[in-house]
Amino acid sequence: MNTREVYDGLAALYVPIAVAVFGLVTLAVIVFAWRGRRRDAPRGPDENNRFELVYAGLLAVVVAVLLGFTYRAIDRENARAAGPPLVIRVTAAKWDWRFEYPGGHVETGSPNGAPALLTVPAARQVEFQATSVDVIHGFWVPALKFQRQIIPGQTATFRLVFPRPGFTSSGTCSFFCGLEHARMRFAIRVLSQSDYDAWARSS
Amino acid sequence: MTRVMPAGAPLLETFAGTDHKRIGLGVGAVAFGFFLAGGVLALLMRAELAEPGLQVVSLSTYNALFTMHGSTMIYLFVTPVALAMGLYLVPLQVGAPNLAGPRFALAGMWLLVLGGITMWSGFLVQGGAAQATWSGFDPLSNAINSPGKAMDSWIWGVVLATLGELLMAACILATLLGRRISGMTLLRMPIFCWAQLVTCLMTLFAFPVLIGALVALWIDRQWGGVFTGPSGPVTYQHLFWFYGHPVVYVMFFPFLGAVAEVIAVFCGRRIFGYRGMVLSLLVFASLSMSVWAHHMFTIPGVTTKYFALTSTLLVIPAGTEYLALLGTLYGGRIRLTVPMLFALAFLLQFLVGGLTGIWVASPALDNQANNSYFVVAHFHYTLLAGSVFGFFAGVYYWWPRVTGHLLGERLGRVHLVLFVLGTNLAFAPQFALGEEGMPRRIADYPASAGWETLNSLSTLGAYLIALSVLVFLVNALVSRRWAGDDPWGGHTLEWLAWDASPPAIRSHTPLLDAA
Numbered sequence: 001m002n003t004r005e006v007y008d009g010l011a012a013l014y015v016p017i018a019v020a021v022f023g024l025v026t027l028a029v030i031v032f033a034w035r036g037r038r039r040d041a042p043r044g045p046d047e048n049n050r051f052e053l054v055y056a057g058l059l060a061v062v063v064a065v066l067l068g069f070t071y072r073a074i075d076r077e078n079a080r081a082a083g084p085p086l087v088i089r090v091t092a093a094k095w096d097w098r099f100e101y102p103g104g105h106v107e108t109g110s111p112n113g114a115p116a117l118l119t120v121p122a123a124r125q126v127e128f129q130a131t132s133v134d135v136i137h138g139f140w141v142p143a144l145k146f147q148r149q150i151i152p153g154q155t156a157t158f159r160l161v162f163p164r165p166g167f168t169s170s171g172t173c174s175f176f177c178g179l180e181h182a183r184m185r186f187a188i189r190v191l192s193q194s195d196y197d198a199w200a201r202s203s
Numbered sequence: 204m205t206r207v208m209p210a211g212a213p214l215l216e217t218f219a220g221t222d223h224k225r226i227g228l229g230v231g232a233v234a235f236g237f238f239l240a241g242g243v244l245a246l247l248m249r250a251e252l253a254e255p256g257l258q259v260v261s262l263s264t265y266n267a268l269f270t271m272h273g274s275t276m277i278y279l280f281v282t283p284v285a286l287a288m289g290l291y292l293v294p295l296q297v298g299a300p301n302l303a304g305p306r307f308a309l310a311g312m313w314l315l316v317l318g319g320i321t322m323w324s325g326f327l328v329q330g331g332a333a334q335a336t337w338s339g340f341d342p343l344s345n346a347i348n349s350p351g352k353a354m355d356s357w358i359w360g361v362v363l364a365t366l367g368e369l370l371m372a373a374c375i376l377a378t379l380l381g382r383r384i385s386g387m388t389l390l391r392m393p394i395f396c397w398a399q400l401v402t403c404l405m406t407l408f409a410f411p412v413l414i415g416a417l418v419a420l421w422i423d424r425q426w427g428g429v430f431t432g433p434s435g436p437v438t439y440q441h442l443f444w445f446y447g448h449p450v451v452y453v454m455f456f457p458f459l460g461a462v463a464e465v466i467a468v469f470c471g472r473r474i475f476g477y478r479g480m481v482l483s484l485l486v487f488a489s490l491s492m493s494v495w496a497h498h499m500f501t502i503p504g505v506t507t508k509y510f511a512l513t514s515t516l517l518v519i520p521a522g523t524e525y526l527a528l529l530g531t532l533y534g535g536r537i538r539l540t541v542p543m544l545f546a547l548a549f550l551l552q553f554l555v556g557g558l559t560g561i562w563v564a565s566p567a568l569d570n571q572a573n574n575s576y577f578v579v580a581h582f583h584y585t586l587l588a589g590s591v592f593g594f595f596a597g598v599y600y601w602w603p604r605v606t607g608h609l610l611g612e613r614l615g616r617v618h619l620v621l622f623v624l625g626t627n628l629a630f631a632p633q634f635a636l637g638e639e640g641m642p643r644r645i646a647d648y649p650a651s652a653g654w655e656t657l658n659s660l661s662t663l664g665a666y667l668i669a670l671s672v673l674v675f676l677v678n679a680l681v682s683r684r685w686a687g688d689d690p691w692g693g694h695t696l697e698w699l700a701w702d703a704s705p706p707a708i709r710s711h712t713p714l715l716d717a718a
Contacts, residue, residue: 003570010567018558025554028529029547036537042472044534052479052526059522063515066561070511073567135343136436138501138574142640145571149502152342153433156503170652174501174574174642176336178343179262182645 002161003077007145010073014066081125085159088120090130092137092150092173095180105203109186116186121196122165130156138174141188143167147174162190221305227291228605230312230371234284237319241275242669244268249629249665252658255650265646266334267353271323273337274357278364279319281590282450285457286368286406288597289375289399291605295697296393298384303377307370314367322360325353333357336644338447341430341439345423358421365410365417372406375399384696390481393695394467394474397481398460401488405449408492413446437502444495452491454586456484458593459524462546465596466528468691469543470535480527483520490517500566501573507566514564521557525550540691541615545596548623552592556584559634574644577637580630587668588626595622595675602679603686604697614678621671629664632657 091098096109097116109116120126130139132152140147141160148156162168173184191199217225248268251259260268294302302308325332333353335344339361342348379400383392392400416439423429430439467474474480494517496510528550537543559581563569572578595618602610636657641648648654689698 006567007571010565014562014565014568018562022551022554022558025525025529026551029532029550032529032532032535033537033539033547036470036532036535037539039534039536042470042534042536044472044475044530046473047476047478049479052476052523055526056519056523059519063518066518066565067512067515070515070565070567071508073565074507074511077567077570135348136340138642140574140640140642142571142575147501147570147573149499151433151436151502154503158503170640172640172642176266176340176343176574176644178334178348179266181266181642182262182647185649 002163003144003146004163006073006076010069013069017062017066080159083125085125085127086121087127087129088118090128090139090150092130092132092139092177092184094134094178095173095184097173097184097186099186101200101203103200103203105200114187117189118171118186119189119191119196119199120162121193122162122167122190124193125159125161127157127159130158135177136175137177137184139171140174141168141171143170149175162188165190165192165195219309221301221309223290223294223302223305223308224605226302226305226308226312227287227289230283230290230315231287233312233316233319234280234287237275237279238284239672240323241272241280242672244272244275246665246669248272249662251646252648253662254655254659255648255652257647260646262646263334264331266644267326267332269644270334270336270357271325271332274322274333274361275319276586277337277450277454278361279315279322281454281586282368283315283364283371284594285402285454285590286371286375288395288457288461288594288601289402290371292601292697293375293378293396293399294382296396296695297379297382297387298696299378299382302374303382304374308374311367311370311374314363314370318360318362318364318367320360321356321363325356325360328352328356338443339417339420340443341420341423341436344420345430346425346427355421355424358417358424362414362417365414369406369410369414372403372410376403376407379403390478393460394463394477394480395457395460395695397484398456398463401484402453402456405453405488405491409446409449409453412442413450416442416446437499440499440502441496444498445492447498448495449488449491451582451585452487454590455593456487458549458590458597461597461600462549462593463528463531464695465542465546465600466531466535468600468693469538469540469546470531471538471692472531472535473694474527475530475533476523476527479523483523483527487517487520487524490520494564497564497566497569500569511564511566515561517564518561525554540599541610541612541619542596542600542691544616544619545592545599548619549589549592549596552623552626553585553589556581556586556589559584572637574642575637576633576641576643579643580633580637583626583630583633588630592622595619600691601697603690607686608682609684609686609690611678611682611684614674614682618671618674618678621667621674625664625667625669625671627664629661629668632661632664636661 087102089100099107099116099118107117130150132150134152137150138147139150144160146160148158150156167190168188171186171188173181251265290308330351330353335349335354344354379396419429463474490513494510494514496505497514499505500507563572563581599610599615636654641654
């Protein structure tokens with residue numbers, strides 16, 4: 001599933017609510033403080049149980065809506081389209097990435113400091129089977145709004161779709177892994193299916 | 204109890220006196236010292252991050268800086284200073300002559316000092332201080348990946364400080380439950396006392412788990428065999444976050460309580476919906492024990508829907524607390540003193556942290572935010588823009604009760620303005636940086652990423668915060684305006700019981716019991 005679409009869809013619900021709440025509270029603080037400065041004596045009830053209950057109920061409705069859409073987003077991210085995916089095996093090690101393709105072709109970072117290059121076809125499901133040989137690493141593609149922790153001894157399996165050629169060019173380790181964590185990046189090249197096939201044949 | 208302290212030994216009284224005010228001040232002073240020290244580490248980090256490339260420190264030093272900054276702020280500043288306010292104020296507010304078990308609290312203070320020294324001694328060993336983050340995740344923190352004594356001194360530093368905090372919390376809780384003056388039922392306690400009560404409950408339930416996890420980690424480092432196999436690292440994270448989320452609220456509720464007291468006093472009325480607020484604090488504390496794995500949403504196999512449910516449910520008690528505070532403002536006769544201004548700033552600043560907290564409670568959104576600068580911005584809005592603003596509201600409010608002097612209003616306002624500007628300048632850009640893909644805990648980023656402008660702004664903000672703290676220190680040093688017994692028209696017993704509990708009185712029966 002296209003994780004970026006799922007993320008953007010959910011953000012379109014969360015952001016307006018957050019902005020509205022922040023605006024309302026700011027307005028309330030300013031107006032109440034301004035009016036309260038000129039008051040001679042405090043007024044108003046110490047509590048109003050019915051109002052508080054209705055308000056809590058309203059919050060519960062908001063929570064239900066947020067959770068409903070969040071659950072739907074989780075299901076959409078986990079949904080798997082029919083058809084076999086391209087499987088790429090990822091090995092994370094301090095402080096480099098290793099990508100292994102179906103034909104056995106392997107890409108890693110070069111000794112001169114150029115990061116490992118991940119080449120993927122656009123608009124097709126790519127299944128990553130990721131593991132680590134030392135500490136916990138994080139596989140993060142910011143443009144896809146997606147990351148997973150990679151635990152040593154376990155295999156993290158996840159499917160991603162890169163929507164179009166040239167979609168993004170960078171990924172990184174997101175989980176602090178020691179001295180050169182800051183340098184543990186990888187490059188991404190998203191090709192059209194035909195370009196990818198040509199690359200896969202030649203490599 | 205008989206008086207054991209020899210008379211006329213002020214030094215001994217300072218270091219070993221069992222009066223709760225001395226202990227509270229001692230813990231507060233130690234914690235504030237660590238706040239300044241941890242702040243210096245943050246300034247070094249922000250200097251390094253202002254532009255791409257390595258200019259100020261090495262990768263290794265940077266990793267030690269953020270590890271020690273986080274560890275210092277959480278284990279040695281915010282948590283102990285939250286409890287210090289309780290040690291000082293709770294007995295006064297409930298009309299008790301002293302804490303229950305003051306010697307345990309005194310031991311807690313010294314364990315905190317010992318823990319802090321132990322943790323910071325890591326800077327003296329070869330290779331520098333610990334570099335495995337404030338959470339010490341296995342396997343990065345094991346003997347293979349973090350050899351050397353600095354990691355061990357970090358472990359024991361955290362264990363000792365946490366043990367001390369546990370003792371302090373136990374004393375505060377026992378005081379709240381067993382030392383209240385007759386007539387003060389639980390539902391008549393000031394809201395600050397309720398905030399301390401739920402804080403201590405969370406401390407007692409969560410902190411032993413951290414101590415256990417870290418001792419297990421130390422055993423693993425010596426002899427191996429604890430966090431082994433593919434599930435070991437995940438087990439450590441479960442144990443750590445079982446402590447690591449409740450502690451977030453331990454570091455928040457006492458300051459929320461302080462803000463509530465300040466708002467009520469400067470509105471000249473009772474807190475609106477007191478009972479609802481008490482209930483919401485209890486619900487909040489209960490839920491806080493079941494949300495921990497929202498820090499682990501990006502681990503394959505974690506039950507994300509359950510933890511999204513419990514985490515998002517926090518909206519209800521949190522919203523209720525905002526209703527109580529806004530409801531108090533509505534209809535209040537408002538005096539915009541410095542403590543009140545800090546409390547109002549707290550309401551808006553913390554809200555940013557709270558709203559982004561709802562964001563990261565959604566696993567689909569956390570897939571991006573987790574371990575990015577978005578999270579860094581989020582928790583600094585809760586801990587700095589929330590807790591520390593609430594802390595300063597309390598400091599300006601209770602300063603005359605503690606010292607007899609009022610802090611200067613003008614310098615206080617300068618402090619506030621600089622603090623608000625600095626905080627937002629430092630942390631608002633980090634939301635955008637995280638969204639654009641900047642991971643946390645990196646000393647360097649590629650120039651091609653285009654993050655330099657936002658990072659420079661953030662660095663500028665950090666230095667403004669430092670300036671604002673300097674203004675506060677000047678204020679504390681120069682302000683000598685005599686306050687009188689009750690300068691604010693306070694609602695709670697500490698303003699009435701002026702020196703009602705001199706250090707010499709150590710009766711276990713509440714002093715005002717006959718009243």
